[in-house]
Amino acid sequence: MLHVIVSRGQSNNPKKRALEDQLIEQLDAMAGVRVVITPNLYDLPMQSEGMDALRELEGDLVVLSWSYPRAAHWTLDRCGIRGAEGAVQLIEAVDEDDEDDWEADLAEDTPKERVADQRTPAERNIFCIHLAVSEDAAAFVDEVQRIVKESSAHLLQWLQGEATSEQLDRYLDDRNEPAPLTIAATGGRRWYPVIDFSRCTNCMECIDFCLFGVYGVDGAETILVEQPDNCRKGCPACSRVCPENAILFPQHKSPAIAGSPGATGGLKIDLSELFYGGGGDAVQVAAQERDEQLRLAGREAVGMTIGIPRRQDPDQERPKDDLDSLIDELDELDV
Known part of the structure; x- marks a missing residue:
């Protein structure tokens, strides 16, 4: 079973709310999917019942939110909900010239060690989808269906390798699909890096x-x-x-x-x-x-x-300070 998180936005915009409601209804009817309805993930405290419930979710995750995918992914990561970034096809259009320039710049940069490079590779994927990409619920439903098919092999591998017989029966029997999980809001809007x-x-x-x-x-x-x-x-x-x-x-x-x-x-x-x-x-x-x-x-x-x-x-010179001037004077000494 694939867990699909629908993270409601902070806005009460009726169009956004309608899209969220349509997605919840249509995804709930999809075989092999359990919908998890949350307030804005960014607003959930790390130590809260809501985050505890999300940390208990097993296997691949799909996250539908109004945050950019990169922001949604690392918001979950800071709360201990980690996974590799799953490949999403429903994305914002990127200018090809800008993409070529971006790849060229990266190729020229000296490789640097990132914090993520020091981590043990994740055993699951997290697919983050930006709800601002389309106003059509069907576009998101189609993308989730594609991900369900793609992640099935990964899920079965996990079940056969680590899951108990009870977990295996529960995941493979669509008749036992539970109702959507709703996580209540905790506090108000937040602001943090x-x-x-x-x-x-x-x-x-x-x-x-x-x-x-x-x-x-x-x-x-x-x-x-x-x-x-x-x-x-x-x-x-x-x-x-x-x-x-x-x-x-x-x-x-x-x-x-x-x-x-x-x-x-x-x-x-x-x-x-x-x-x-x-x-x-x-x-x-x-x-x-x-x-x-x-x-x-x-x-x-x-x-x-x-x-x-x-x-x-x-390539940008900065004004010299006292230390720079002292070094220049030492360089000029004939010793």
Whole structure:
């Protein structure tokens, strides 16, 4: 049986609600599928009955949500619901020229070790589908049917290898398909960063920059979002200083920050172009956003004096500081 999560959006837009309801009804009638209805996954606390229920789901997952697929995948990942990114065919159109440029940029980049590279490979797939791709419920139903067929072999392999005889009987007998599982909302809307560990290099620039105690490290000294609710609502500043575009805010109005697939191109992308269409410098904007939040919290602004990455575009010169001047003077000495 394939679990299909329908993550309702934060909006009460009647068209969006109607699409969600149509999907729930049609998917519930599909053989081999169990529907799981949740509030916005991003709003569910990591330690909650809802997340506990999701962590108990076995086998491949399909996630239908209003978040970009990358954001949905890593939102689940931070809560311990992990899997390989399943191949989805129902996706947003990507300009072929942009895709060629993106692949060329990646080919030129020096390979870097990502946090995800250090993990044990996942034994299941998670297929994340963006509900904004189509207004037609049938398009999503067709894609889920395709995934059901594709994942059947993977599911049977798991059942035959690890499952008990009781689990095998339950999964293979369609007559025992349970009713949809509904997870209740817990609290209101939230705002916090989500880390894409397929891009994160554990450089720690985010923890240096954030002055609100949002980030921390685990026992292996790997970055994590330790206190998500310390994050200042509406502030995406840390995402602007991340050199790998690995920090997402799924509810941000900018597609690049929210996790759009078109915003994960080569690492030579000018961040000011990426986030502001050419206006302003991303690091300066991030510092201004941080100062604004510090003032709102009754604290003193720090400007560019704390947590600003010395890493800059290698083609871009920075003003020399006292250490640079001293080194230049030593180089000029005839010794």
